Amino acid sequence: MAERRPSARDAIxxxxxxxxxxPCAMRDYAPDGxxxxxGYGASRARAAERTGEAESVVCGTxxxxxxxxxxxxxxxxxxxxxxxxxxxxxxxxxxxxxxxHRLPVVPLIATGGSRMQxxxxxxxxxxxxxxxxxxxxxxxxxxxxxxxxxxxxxGWATLGAGADVVLALEGAQVGFAGSRVRxxxxxxxxxxxxxxxxxxxxxxxVPAEGLxxxxxxxxxxxxxxxxxxxxxxxxxxxxxxRTEPPASGWDAVLRARAPGRxxxxxxxxAYFTERVAIRxxxxxGTDDGMLCGFGAHExxxxxxxxxxGTATRPAGFRxxxxxxxxxxxxxxPVLTLVDTPxxxxxxxxxxxxxxxxxxxxxAAVAGARTPLTTLVIGEGGSGGALALAAPGNTWATxxxxxxxxxxxxxxxxxxxxxxxxxxxxxxxxxxxxxxxRLGVARVRAxxxxxxxxx
Numbered sequence: 001m002a003e004r005r006p007s008a009r010d011a012i013x014x015x016x017x018x019x020x021x022x023p024c025a026m027r028d029y030a031p032d033g034x035x036x037x038x039g040y041g042a043s044r045a046r047a048a049e050r051t052g053e054a055e056s057v058v059c060g061t062x063x064x065x066x067x068x069x070x071x072x073x074x075x076x077x078x079x080x081x082x083x084x085x086x087x088x089x090x091x092x093x094x095x096x097x098x099x100x101h102r103l104p105v106v107p108l109i110a111t112g113g114s115r116m117q118x119x120x121x122x123x124x125x126x127x128x129x130x131x132x133x134x135x136x137x138x139x140x141x142x143x144x145x146x147x148x149x150x151x152x153x154x155g156w157a158t159l160g161a162g163a164d165v166v167l168a169l170e171g172a173q174v175g176f177a178g179s180r181v182r183x184x185x186x187x188x189x190x191x192x193x194x195x196x197x198x199x200x201x202x203x204x205x206v207p208a209e210g211l212x213x214x215x216x217x218x219x220x221x222x223x224x225x226x227x228x229x230x231x232x233x234x235x236x237x238x239x240x241x242r243t244e245p246p247a248s249g250w251d252a253v254l255r256a257r258a259p260g261r262x263x264x265x266x267x268x269x270a271y272f273t274e275r276v277a278i279r280x281x282x283x284x285g286t287d288d289g290m291l292c293g294f295g296a297h298e299x300x301x302x303x304x305x306x307x308x309g310t311a312t313r314p315a316g317f318r319x320x321x322x323x324x325x326x327x328x329x330x331x332x333p334v335l336t337l338v339d340t341p342x343x344x345x346x347x348x349x350x351x352x353x354x355x356x357x358x359x360x361x362x363a364a365v366a367g368a369r370t371p372l373t374t375l376v377i378g379e380g381g382s383g384g385a386l387a388l389a390a391p392g393n394t395w396a397t398x399x400x401x402x403x404x405x406x407x408x409x410x411x412x413x414x415x416x417x418x419x420x421x422x423x424x425x426x427x428x429x430x431x432x433x434x435x436x437r438l439g440v441a442r443v444r445a446x447x448x449x450x451x452x453x454x
Contacts, residue, residue, distance in 0.1 A: 064215055174191065264306035264377065305335075333373070335374075342381030
């Protein structure tokens, strides 16, 4: 016997401590719907009897790990969790309630797409849902989607992929094309939660038993009220015993490139008591050299985008831009950690739109209304580093340098021999104390305990 697919109420029970269903006045149908599709009314009646639900979504308010939210749970047993006009009525009412009561929206999705028995009247519900999502985004409220099995069609392309944060259950079928409409030779592995994570379309894949605590953490961090208007986050503390400035430009380069110096993970672990990560650029790419997410620091939420010492890929820049734009909408301050020899400059990076991706970050930083703070913790290589730097609020550690170009490349452009690279580094004035004198950055000084650096 096939295993029973979890219902909408099962999904609610998986994450919610308390749940109260929202009332919704739904439109009257002719017996067989707006198209007069023969037998449609009987199909709806059987679905209602089988599932105990009046439509394919159940909407209500809930507490999740102490945080309140509006939940939208799809009932796949009701005509494949498909979207029709009555579904649209319920979704619009849920989003409207969320805005009126300043609550985040959490769709728990399991759908096969739009309801064919209602034709284009069903398909146009996707426009209706998109409008509600946009209004909720403009209201500064987060949307966190949970992808159940299956999440396909318009439900994935609106409620799922259009959310601010996308969490997926392990093994869930996820893709725009459902199993019955894909090309015959399509690789089924491409239509999974795990594949969407690898492609940068989901932020995390989680087992069912881990969903409630993870969702609770996300809600807590994205909705925690600030005790005061968001100010510039303080830069992280320095590791113990690393406050002396580099003696020369080349010394600064060597210290920034030293394998044993603290990296982004050390700073983030020391700065935040808890954090959650976003992953991917929503354009098919990921970059493990860019860490982005939200964390708790001294009782408030701070967003972070941190380079890890590698050449940043276009997907990394797009992920950082996505993070900064989301934090700006939610009024959350941003901390960026700069540590890169520069933007990736190989042929594949160019094909992936490196210039446009870097421009996205420059624009996100320039347009942000929320406070930004930057700490240069290692290499600051040219525009690929500057894109993440907060104008007027950039700090530099004694283990860092910031340069218009790497000293080796500057020497090569000037046709200088290798023996002149160190002198060129001095000429570029790239040490933290040089940057402070130039008005580009401030030196981060002062010894503080710093775990994990030996």
